[in-house]
Amino acid sequence: MNLFLKGGEVASENTAPARADVWIENGRIKAVGADLAEPEGARVVDVSGKIVMPGMFDAHVHFREPGGEHKETILDGSEAAINGGITGVVMMPNTSPSIDSATVVKRVLDAAKECRIPVLTSGCITVGRKGHEMAGIDGMKKAGVLMLTDDGDAVPDAALLKRAMEYGSEFGMFFASHCEEPQLAGPRALNEGAVSYRLGIEGTPALAEEISMSRDLALAHATGATLHIQHVSTAIGMEQIKWWRDERGAKVSGEVSPHHLMFTDEDIGDYDTHYKMNPPLRTAEANVALLEGLKNGAFRIIATDHAPHTEFEKSRAFEDAPNGISGLDTALVSLFDRFIDKGEFGWDLIVKRYSAEPRRMMELEVAEVAEGKIVDLIVFDPNGETTFTKEFMKSKSSNTPFLNKTLKGSVEMVVLGDEVLLER
Amino acid sequence: MARKDFLDIVSLDREEIIQLLDQAEPFKDLFTRSVKKVPALKGKTVLMLFYEPSTRTLSSFEVAAKRLSADVTTFDVPSSSVTKGESVRDTIDTLQAMRADYIVVRHGLSGQPAAIARQTGASVINAGDGAHAHPTQALLDAFTLREKFPEMEGKRVLITGDILHSRVARSTSTILRKLGVKVAFLGPGSLVPKTASPEIPRFTNYDQAIREFGPDAVYLLRIQKERMAAPFFPSDREYHNLYGITDERLRQLAGQGTYIMHPGPINRGVELCDAVLDYDRCLISQQVENGIAARMSVLYGLKPQTS
Numbered sequence: 001m002n003l004f005l006k007g008g009e010v011a012s013e014n015t016a017p018a019r020a021d022v023w024i025e026n027g028r029i030k031a032v033g034a035d036l037a038e039p040e041g042a043r044v045v046d047v048s049g050k051i052v053m054p055g056m057f058d059a060h061v062h063f064r065e066p067g068g069e070h071k072e073t074i075l076d077g078s079e080a081a082i083n084g085g086i087t088g089v090v091m092m093p094n095t096s097p098s099i100d101s102a103t104v105v106k107r108v109l110d111a112a113k114e115c116r117i118p119v120l121t122s123g124c125i126t127v128g129r130k131g132h133e134m135a136g137i138d139g140m141k142k143a144g145v146l147m148l149t150d151d152g153d154a155v156p157d158a159a160l161l162k163r164a165m166e167y168g169s170e171f172g173m174f175f176a177s178h179c180e181e182p183q184l185a186g187p188r189a190l191n192e193g194a195v196s197y198r199l200g201i202e203g204t205p206a207l208a209e210e211i212s213m214s215r216d217l218a219l220a221h222a223t224g225a226t227l228h229i230q231h232v233s234t235a236i237g238m239e240q241i242k243w244w245r246d247e248r249g250a251k252v253s254g255e256v257s258p259h260h261l262m263f264t265d266e267d268i269g270d271y272d273t274h275y276k277m278n279p280p281l282r283t284a285e286a287n288v289a290l291l292e293g294l295k296n297g298a299f300r301i302i303a304t305d306h307a308p309h310t311e312f313e314k315s316r317a318f319e320d321a322p323n324g325i326s327g328l329d330t331a332l333v334s335l336f337d338r339f340i341d342k343g344e345f346g347w348d349l350i351v352k353r354y355s356a357e358p359r360r361m362m363e364l365e366v367a368e369v370a371e372g373k374i375v376d377l378i379v380f381d382p383n384g385e386t387t388f389t390k391e392f393m394k395s396k397s398s399n400t401p402f403l404n405k406t407l408k409g410s411v412e413m414v415v416l417g418d419e420v421l422l423e424r
Numbered sequence: 425m426a427r428k429d430f431l432d433i434v435s436l437d438r439e440e441i442i443q444l445l446d447q448a449e450p451f452k453d454l455f456t457r458s459v460k461k462v463p464a465l466k467g468k469t470v471l472m473l474f475y476e477p478s479t480r481t482l483s484s485f486e487v488a489a490k491r492l493s494a495d496v497t498t499f500d501v502p503s504s505s506v507t508k509g510e511s512v513r514d515t516i517d518t519l520q521a522m523r524a525d526y527i528v529v530r531h532g533l534s535g536q537p538a539a540i541a542r543q544t545g546a547s548v549i550n551a552g553d554g555a556h557a558h559p560t561q562a563l564l565d566a567f568t569l570r571e572k573f574p575e576m577e578g579k580r581v582l583i584t585g586d587i588l589h590s591r592v593a594r595s596t597s598t599i600l601r602k603l604g605v606k607v608a609f610l611g612p613g614s615l616v617p618k619t620a621s622p623e624i625p626r627f628t629n630y631d632q633a634i635r636e637f638g639p640d641a642v643y644l645l646r647i648q649k650e651r652m653a654a655p656f657f658p659s660d661r662e663y664h665n666l667y668g669i670t671d672e673r674l675r676q677l678a679g680q681g682t683y684i685m686h687p688g689p690i691n692r693g694v695e696l697c698d699a700v701l702d703y704d705r706c707l708i709s710q711q712v713e714n715g716i717a718a719r720m721s722v723l724y725g726l727k728p729q730t731s
Contacts, residue, residue, distance in 0.1 A: 194619045198434075200534040200556030200591055271535035315513060317533035319554070 001026065001418050002041055007048030008379065010369050013352035017051055022369060022377070027418035029373050050412060051380040053351055054367035055087025055117075056332055059358040060151075060230060060255060060303035062324065063089075063119070065111060066104070067096025072308040072396045074108065078115035080306070080328040080395035082421045085378040085411035089306075089328075090362060091121040093129070094152040100124035102139030109144060116421050120362060122147035122176065125164050131156045134164050141171045146362060149176035151230060154212045156182060158219065165225035174226035174361075177216040179237065180279065184208035189319050191280040195265040201319055204280055206234040213237045221250040228361065229254040231305050233279035235289035242298045253300035253361070254293075258331050261291050262338050263401065271318040274401045277307065278323040294353065295345055301361060302354040304331045308397030329393045330402045333386045336409035341382065375415050384410030426727035429541040429548045432557040433598040441602055445567050448721035452714065454491065464724050465494035471524035472498040473515075474551070475531040480688055480712070481551050481561075485528050488719035494526070512536060516543050525728045529553070534591075545729035549722060555589050561687055562595035564718035566603060568711050569641060572683060577604035581685075582627075582637055584610040584667060585645030585695055586656075588617050592687045593645060597624060608637045611645075611667060614656045630667055634676070641683035641707075644669065644695045660694045669696040674703060683707055 003024040009017035010032060021036040022029060030039075038044055063077035064070075072080075074091070081089050091108065093099035099108055099121055112119035123140035127133045129150045137148065148168055154177065155161040165175060180188075185208040190196050192203025213229055220227035221244055232238050232254045244250040259277065264284050268275045275281055293299050307324020314321050332354070339345055356366045367376035387406040390398045414422040433441075454460050470489040474482055482498070489496045499519070512531075519527065526547045529537040534554030541548035552558040566576075573579050581600055587593045587609045597607045601623075608625040609616050610633040616626050627633035647663060657663055664670070669677070669684065674697065677684065683705045684696070690708070692698055700706055 192619070194621075197588075197617055197619050197621075198594075200554045200594060202555075271538060312511075312513070315539070317512070317531070317536040317539055319533045319535075 004042040008052040011053035011347040057088040057358040061306040076396040083394040100135040105143035165223040179212035191265040226251040273321040337407040379413035448717040451720040452717035465492035468525040470526040547726040547728040558591040562599040564715040582639035
């Protein structure tokens with residue numbers, strides 16, 4: 001393949017987008033620069049006015065294979081990622097059976113070979129995510145797992161988590177925590193506050209996350225383990241990560257999901273399950289605090305917590321409907337529509353927090369639009385728009401608040417190695 | 425324009441509420457006649473779908489529907505396909521095929537009646553969902569209070585007990601406030617959420633509530649057995665001492681001419697002592713009687729979208 005992307009704005013994690021042509025040949029970037037001569041024999045694509053940047057990387061996705069293929073297979077999920085400009089993902093292990101052994105890891109990574117982008121997986125901390133015994137860490141490591149998490153639940157036994165951190169860290173593994181004190185969390189349907197009172201459903205207080213997080217951060221500090229806090233939804237939670245990292249030198253980081261930056265529990269309205277996820281949507285003040293944290297570096301990465309569920313499952317009564325929203329198709333466009341287009345932050349932040357840092361966290365080579373690099377890039381049209389119809393979405397499930405809504409921005413092209421994965 | 429469903433009080437405006445109350449009056453007059461029936465719903469089918477056990481509300485709806493000459497069927501949930509794992513959505517499809525015109529739903533999950541209402545053309549009446557709403561209870565409470573205070577504006581009702589888990593507290597406080605009645609909440613700190621409403625005064629001390637709020641009626645909520653097991657407060661005895669209507673408190677309320685209301689079923693020795701039942705300003709029996717008239721008014725006022 002010989003491709004010449006002409007007249008675009010090339011974005012990186014450290015600089016604002018700058019005008020440059022990009023010449024791609026045989027899976028590598030041959031040259032990047034302003035006003036390059038059009039190479040002979042190359043297919044020229046005019047991308048003027050569009051952003052050319054590295055592919056995104058999502059370190060928190062729930063593909064439902066094995067066990068929940070009616071919601072999403074690994075292949076469906078990877079295609080949803082491509083549709084959203086994402087060229088690599090890390091699966092969470094709460095499948096059925098759980099990804100808690102070398103056998104299941106191999107089964108999952110085998111299925112992932114069909115995909116057109118790298119699909120990695122995390123592994124469980126405890127067998128079956130039940131919180132009783134340690135999962136087979138050595139075997140999972142050898143099968144290719146780097147991140148250990150019981151995502152979906154906190155590890156209830158602090159002593160077990162401490163020992164797992166002491167044990168697993170020796171294998172070069174890092175830990176990721178879903179922080180939630182189970183007794184306080186209750187039925188886990190929505191935030192505790194005026195909305196939970198109005199709807200008559202027991203809420204999950206912010207406290208459930210804050211307390212659990214403080215335990216896990218202290219454990220990481222004490223054991224020297226590397227700990228990543230998943231889907232932070234509270235300002236106090238975020239402040240704790242910063243404090244342990246900056247004041248105590250703990251090897252800890254945090255992630256924020258697009259929906260926790262954009263929506264509040266008020267959006268639930270009259271029991272709209274498209275706004276039901278765990279951790280729950282909180283308040284407008286939390287939105288502001290988390291956005292500020294994303295800008296000032298409190299969060300290392302953005303991740304969707306992509307959680308597909310069928311229309312039927314989501315049509316149940318609010319308390320009975322499963323938690324989670326589908327996010328891969330919509331993440332980048334929604335972040336552009338809500339924040340970049342409104343001047344809240346620049347493209348450099350997105351590249352850093354949704355492409356470079358998650359790859360560093362997973363010890364992968366960082367994708368860059370730079371001479372000599374392997375091609376891993378997307379073209380984004382800030383003047384385009386996207387309507388998230390069921391047909392548009394490649395996820396098998398369309399449980400998103402953006403369903404049938406039109407947002408500014410459009411992922412126009414995804415190129416990985418020697419292959420154009422998407423071109424609109 | 426007539427509504428299809430009756431799901432909560434929040435979405436009703438003052439005029440609609442007053443119309444429902446006015447409409448209930450002639451139905452109540454009917455009860456003293458030898459023939460207590462009108463043919464308003466003749467040929468219509470009313471289906472009772474109670475996912476939670478209920479005797480009072482279920483019978484009240486049955487009597488109300490029968491006095492309107494409707495055909496009434498009770499879907500026996502505990503021995504039905506529901507216990508075999510059928511989803512609510514699939515059950516409703518089945519009931520749709522039976523062409524019910526009205527479905528009266530009680531469910532343990534908040535919002536379930538609204539979800540059913542979206543699925544069916546039948547009129548759905550919420551007979552209580554989770555801790556969310558119990559709108560016909562609210563209507564009968566307002567009706568009962570209006571009988572005593574035809575000018576309700578400015579009257580004061582102190583709702584006492586487990587506000588946190590009570591759908592009655594939510595719906596009754598809402599309807600009363602829409603009618604200009606002042607409402608306050610009283611109960612243990614663990615059961616009166618601070619997030620409830622900034623406009624509703626919150627008390628955790630009985631004497632202070634009576635002194636400062638000066639209620640015209642005290643509305644007692646049932647303390648549910650399962651709450652006594654969960655540690656929301658130390659014991660039912662302590663609850664009775666702190667918040668229950670004891671003989672002494674009853675004498676004080678009688679001296680002030682304060683009415684007592686309760687949605688039932690009551691727990692003697694917990695939220696009230698035996699003597700309350702003989703108190704001449706205890707409105708519990710009137711509430712039950714008015715419940716039938718209020719529910720007739722609701723059924724009569726709805727417009728099913730069934731052919």
